[in-house]
Amino acid sequence: MKNQIILVSLVIHICSMHFIFSQDFNVGKGGLIDGPANVREEPNGKLLFELYNNTVVTATEVRSDWLRVGIYLKIDEHSRDGNFIKPNNYLVNEQGDTVGYTHKKVSIGLNTENHGFIHGYTHKLNIQPNTIPENILSDLLNENKICKSDFNVFINDYNFNKYVVVERLLKEGGINLQALFISDTIIDDITPHDRITLLFEEDQLKGFVHSRKVDVVEAKTVDLIRGHSLTVLDRCMDEMYFNKIRDTFIYFYSTSD
DSSP states (O other), X not given: OHHHHHHHHHHHHHHHHHHHTSTTOXXXXXXXXXXXXXXXXXXXXXXXXXXXXTOEEEEOOOBTTEEEEEEXXXXXXXXXXXXXXXXXXEEEETTSOEEEEESSOEEOBSOOSSEEEEEEEEEGGXXXXXXXXXXXXXXXXXXXXXXXXXXXXXXXXXXXXXXXXXXXXXXXXXXXXXXXXXXXXXXXXXXXXXXXXXXXXXXXXXXXXXXSOOOXXXXXXXXXXXXXXXXXXXXXXXXXXXXXXXXXXXXXXXXXX
């Protein structure tokens, strides 16, 4: 069983690498820039580039008022200097929109002929708080929204995907839940785990797994492993049912990289 999970995870990771080098690759929507925003080499460090207002970025958690943001770009040969984008060049996203401007030479990650990923540090105030996925989820739940229809806009806007491996593992344990997830940022890990996984039973949200804090009133939260937590909305959920969900995710994270 363990070997099967590892194999499936490897296939998922290989597929992820394929998407990285495709024009449809989604690096994980972490919020919108409240800008223009300066992006630096380190907190309070050298200015690398700026990003314009409402630019979609992937982002890490905030640490000491700073976070790292990244964006996947189209990069033409005139803007490129080997594995760097030249200074004083406009930045163009996958949709062809101008989203920023370089002030210094910027290192390119996930570098291909016409595309690349760049990232750096920006202050937490440069991300619109109402576009951070955890804040949206918190607002929905604290408004007592639990029907799947209440989450459709959130699911579509943030490109949640069916978590096939997790659903199969849950089903093998007798738990029939639909799992929809978004990945965490590739800034920290080229093949990240889930950032948020929503767990629906029929058309109602029963709970969710998350790698970042989500403020929810009247919910039960327990730590899993690898920085993840499980939150269920019914504090009186059957203990055996709850434990099966918890143990399934612990097993999944312990057998995949």
